[in-house]
Amino acid sequence: MPVSSVFKYPQRIWEGISSTFVHFIEKIFFSLGVIIARRPWTTVIVTWIFILLSSAGLLQFYIEKNPMKLWVPPDSDFYYDTKWYIDNFNTGFRLQRIIITADDILDPKVLMILDNITNEVNSIKVKYNNSYFYLKDLCYKVPVVNFMNITQNVRSGKQLNENNNNKTITNSQSDNEYSDPTFWIGDDFYCSFLNSFQMSCLQNNILDLWNNNSTAIANLTKYDIVNKINNVKINPVTGHPLDYIQLLGGTKHDESGNVVSANSILLTWYTEVNMSSIDINEVGNLVGTEDWVSVPLAMWEAKFLDLMQTIAQNITGINVVYEAGRSFADISGETMFHDIDKLFMGIILMFLYIQFALSRCNWLEIRLTLGSVGLLCVGMAYVTAVSWCSIIGIPFGPVHSSLPFLLMGLGVDDMFVMSACWRNLSPEEAQKSLPTRIGLMLEHAGVSIVITSFTDIVALLIGAITILPSLKSFCIYAAVGVFFIFCYSVTFYVAVFTLDVMRVESNRNGLIFCYKHSKSISISKEDSIFQKIFSGFYKNIVFTTPGRTMIILFTLIMTGFSIESILHLEQKFDPKWFIPEDTYYKEFLDTHEYYYPEQGHTAMVFLGKMNYHHEFNKLFNLTQELSNQTYVAGVSDWIQPFVKYVSKNYNRDLKNISLVTENEFNTYLTRFLFSPIGGRFQINFKFSSPIQCGFPATNITATSVPFKFNRFEGPVEYIPAMNQVKNLIKSTSFETDDGYRSVWSKAFANWVTDEIIAVEVERNIELALLCVMICTTILITNLQMCLWIFICVLLTILNVLGWMQRWGMTVDIVCCIGLELAIGLCVDYAAHIGHTFLTTSGGYRTERAFKTVTSIGGAVLLGGGSTFLSLSLLSMSQAYTFKSFFKIFLLVIIFGLFNGLMFLPVVLSLIGPQAHIKRDKDDKSPETVELTGKCQILIVEKDTYYVET
DSSP states (O other): OOHHHHHHOHHHHHHHHHHHHHHHHHHHHHHHHHHHHHSHHHHHHHHHHHHHHHGGGGGGOOBOOOGGGTTSOTTSHHHHHHHHHHHHHOEEEEEEEEEEEOSOTTSHHHHHHHHHHHHHHHTOOEEETTEEEOHHHHBOEEEOOOHHHHHHHHHTTTOSOGGGTTOOOOOOOSGGGGOOTTTTSOHHHHHHHOSSOOEEEOEEOGGGGGTTOHHHHHTOOHHHHHHHHHHOOBOTTTOOBOOGGGGEESOEEOTTSOEEEOSEEEEEEEEEEEGGGOOHHHHOOTTSOOOSOOHHHHHHHHHHHHHHHHHHHHOOSSEEEEEOTTHHHHHHHHHHHHTTHHHHHHHHHHHHHHHHHHOOSSSSOOOHHHHHHHHHHHHHHHHHHHHHHHHTTOOBOGGGGGHHHHHHHHHHHHHHHHHHHHHTOOHHHHTSOHHHHHHHHHHHHHHHHHHHHHHHHHHHHHHTTSSOHHHHHHHHHHHHHHHHHHHHIIIIIHHHHHHHHHHHHTTBOSSSTTOBOSSOOOOOOSOOHHHHHHHHHIIIIITSHHHHHHHHHHHHHHHHHHHHHHTTOOBOOOGGGGSOTTSHHHHHHHHHHHHOTTOOOEEEEEEOSOOTTTTHHHHHHHHHHHHTOTTEEEEOOSHHHHHHHHHHHHOOOTTSGGGSOHHHHHHHHHHHHTSTTTGGGGGGEEESSOOOTTSOOOOEEEEEEEEEEOOOSSHHHHHHHHHHHHHHHHHSOOOOSSOOEEEEOTTHHHHHHHHHHHHHHHHHHHHHHHHHHHHHHHHSSOHHHHHHHHHHHHHHHHHHHHHHHHTTOOBOHHHHHHHHHHHHHHHHHHHHHHHHHHTOOSSOHHHHHHHHIIIIIHHHHHHHHHHHHHHHGGGGOOOHHHHHHHHHHHHHHHHHHHIIIIIHHHHHHHHOOOOOOBOOTTOOSOEEEEOSSSSOEEEEETTEEEEEO
16 A cells, blocks of 8 residues: 555454454354354353353352441551551440320429330340340440548448538539539549449430439329429439430420420430451341440340330320431341342243343244253353352452342343344355354354453443442442353353254254144244334334434434533432331331430540640640531530639649649649549540559540531532541640640541542543443544443433433432443444444445344333343332432433434435445455446455545
């Protein structure tokens, strides 16, 4: 070729290279088909040997149950902060809560019911390792700082000054609150009675106002109850501050602002968990939603739920809703696996669908074997994928339970494509030997299958670069599954297809294989009713001028509509979506949200090892700034109470820390933490060695400052709030020994994911689209066709995202997984049409487009139908994951099929590229032939025809 031709026809050079590559692939598939057809039984046996050997990997099968390793990015602050929290504080708590509603919860009769319920809860016992556990053994304990109890203990020593017999604790919120009633007692004498505080179970229960005394509660009047509720602000049992009005919902007030009645009350029991001593894989559930919990506590919570169910069903006059620490894990786990039975129903429906699509109405062409083997290939691929992923150490996650549905929808497509290519063999090809025919079938189908499978795999592997562990694992499993579906389709399925063709040609029955018909049964050569309707639809509607116009206008209008909707698509995730409507837990959540709408998420500021004496001014200013933040509802820090305690009792100003020595600071701190005023803050400290009453505090290794966020409506509010409080803490410079300071909240696990998921989705979609473009450019021999396929994929994704917003969906981790799979799936529809159009010759573009859709379009439509059928049963699921997958894939199927079977053929019929056709191998010489019509010249070079207009 002259040099000028290189610049004149750069497209031709690329197409020549790409065509050579594609032809090379076709030859490989032709040879593979011939080899398999000659030895079908050998192929079947070798395939099963490979599967059995691969199944050894199941010995290393591992289900990840740790939520930290499933839903939290390993490089996030939350992951590191949680580990620090466990290492330094070890213990956490789980909530067991009840909400009781009635016309007036402050009625004495209702309180008697509360007393009975409380007593029953306290009497729950479980047996574990030959030991019995009650609530008092499992509860989260806090120091009792009730001075009345301490005074009684001191009086029993008969050394208390008679002049102070009448001292009592007041509920004043003035500085007198920080006056230590024990301060006048010498440290030696005081500490002899108080080496450590008595511990009491932490609970928020209105009955504490009467020290849980059943006799006193039985004699209450409405006036007694209302008076206590409005005036007592300190828990009489523990001495800790507690506003009991906050436990009430639906309150009514008198003219003075006092509460006179309420419609609900919230009871909370705090149970303790030693997180450092728990193996989450022992107590976790299969969906990775269980938090740290000991086995005895998990057993106790199960009995607590049983008791509450019985009470709720049998009690009259009030309504009881409840939750335990395990409620979210139980309900989400049951919902996820409750619908596995739909997988088996889906397999049956898919089998019937395949029989309808492949079989004909005669005894020979009942494709019972092919239908079974097509589904068997999906099962084989799933088992092999799980085995190989287990071998390389990739854990199995909760979202993976939907993988069989997805693989079933993706895997059956190849079967339809090969069947279509078998039916489309030319009369000359159909006269060749069986191995040659199988080779030709696989040659025609192979490239198309490679294009779709390869783009699916690449799109999934792009999703695997995410920092979300569960999504990464799922994408790898799915990519490996698609790869093995491809492998088994071009080997095992082709071998069985060969055996089935041999059966047909030997006149054996399609149901009873051993029965050979004595009379020859003619094989149907006519198009099925489905194919006739399909052809008529395109000929009489789609490829008419009005049809083309309507399709192009509809595409433009729908795209604009979808883009407008995408601009309003929200990034949001709420764990409550995992809870079905008809569960006790959902009823509790709805009731809690109705009566206590202002309760926000609790959080803690964590500070590591430092010289707290030297840094005290910075600590004080930090808590002041935190309290002044608009997104913070309140701070329960120890720093400001400590300052007021020292000022009131020692007449020293800690805000001027330079005038206080470090030894004095530590002495004050010990006294504060062993006083009725500051004893409740002991749980916020970790020291290098345990502190002792009467001795200066040892070095502080860790401390926490609890606070509470306001209630937020969504990510637009809580993500900025989380980042602002983090920046506030990290911007405060401390001369720390370990440099650690951070903010932690259990809610951050979801908030961190929400913060990155939108970026993840956008990045992964862009990368996947780029890789799809590259893959199609390599595998399809025409750059113009690659562009049209890319546009079809892009339009499908835009439409899916737009209608997600219209359907009320948001961008979250579940939708992210669905969109990753959607990109690979929507490529299939357009790629099959585009590749077939390039290999279809004869006539004008419209005729070639018509031949394309009638030859391969039916297989594409059947493939879309199989995907829809495999996922349709998910629409009946109560699981948020399955419902989201169904919605996304339904949109992908609808818009993918429209763009692939309607928009793309119309565009190709108008401005589609000319065909690549392999020329006869005997003809080596280039030639130019004039064709009829408008100035068309057919240039033949090497093995490719180029048609220029």
